[in-house]
Amino acid sequence: MNRLAARRRHPATLFVLILAMLLTLGTAYAVARPQGATASATASSAQDVEEGKKLFLANCASCHGLNAEGGPNAPTLAGVGAASVDFQVGTGRMPLAAPGVQAMRKDVQFTDEQIKQMAAYVASLGNGPAIPSEELTNGGGDAAKGGEIYRVNCAMCHNAVGAGGALTRGKFAPTLRGVEGKHIYEAMITGPQSMPVFSDANLSPEAKRDVITFLQHMDREENPGGFSLGALGPVPEGLLAWTLGIGLMILAAIWLGKKAA
Known part of the structure; x- marks a missing residue:
């Protein structure tokens, strides 16, 4: 008991315990980290x-900073991953045409190769969601299950x-x-924008597919x-019914x- 107590009082005991805890937490994070959080820079040359850095400096650095550190009107890009850039x-939302409450979709200004290069550069700045594989995005899943998930979450x-x-x-x-x-x-x-993040813990890759x-x-x-009137629901349908219905009644009254007379 005296030897055990002496070891507990040793000055290096606290340091060893902290080091062991850090190693345990690091190992657990590496094992449990979602696949989507893997940086795509490893797959890029x-x-x-x-x-990609050259394209970034020419087209994005004025807002996001020379080192993608962010600025008064733009966030940092360190850790957003290749998927965010792609x-x-x-979708043409970036570069922004003009500041506004929301980035609008417009014509894409870069080729697929240039987008890949910019994504590779941003991915090299820190871990973030990688561009998904075609297997997960080709629509080979279950449409009925997808409809249920969509109605609950989207x-x-x-x-x-x-x-x-x-x-x-x-x-x-x-x-x-x-x-x-x-x-x-x-x-x-x-x-992006006001949309929440659906990590693999919220929706599995299969559910997203x-x-x-x-x-x-x-x-x-x-x-x-x-x-379908844009499939926007009862508002445009009601507006059309009222406009058409009242218009017909006015014409009938005039006739x-x-x-x-």
Whole structure:
């Protein structure tokens, strides 16, 4: 007992215990870290990173800083990952045309190769979500399960059929109709604009693939009821019914009035 007590009182005991705890936590994090958080820089060549840095300095550094450290009007890009760059630049949202409450989708300004190079550079700055594989974004999942997941997690903002909808303070949830599966997956793992991040702990990669499959099924589905009015729900339908109905009643009243005269 005396020897054990003496070891506990040894000056190096606390240091050894702290070191052991740090090693245990580091090992546990490395094992439990989601696959989507793996940096994609390892799959990129040094030349891609170098070319991506040149493109970044020419097109992005004015807002995000020379070292992507961020600025008054733009966040740091360290740790956002290749998926964030591929989504923002690949959908034309970046570079921004003008400051606003929300980045608008527009024509893409870079080639696929240039987007890949910029993504490689940003991925080299720190760990972040990687660009998903084609296997997860090609729509080979279960559309029925994807519909259930979508209605629980997405429909309140993006509309029941992915047509989009209004949010607060001038923001909006964009339409998901006709959006490439890769960009839908990237949005789920990076959380652009007002969208929350759906990590693998929230939605598994298979569940994300099911959601993409459901949306792609909606893109292919025809509307048996005729003109969908943008699939925006009862508001445009009611407006059309009132406008058309009242208009017909006014015309009928005028016709009856002239006939009576």
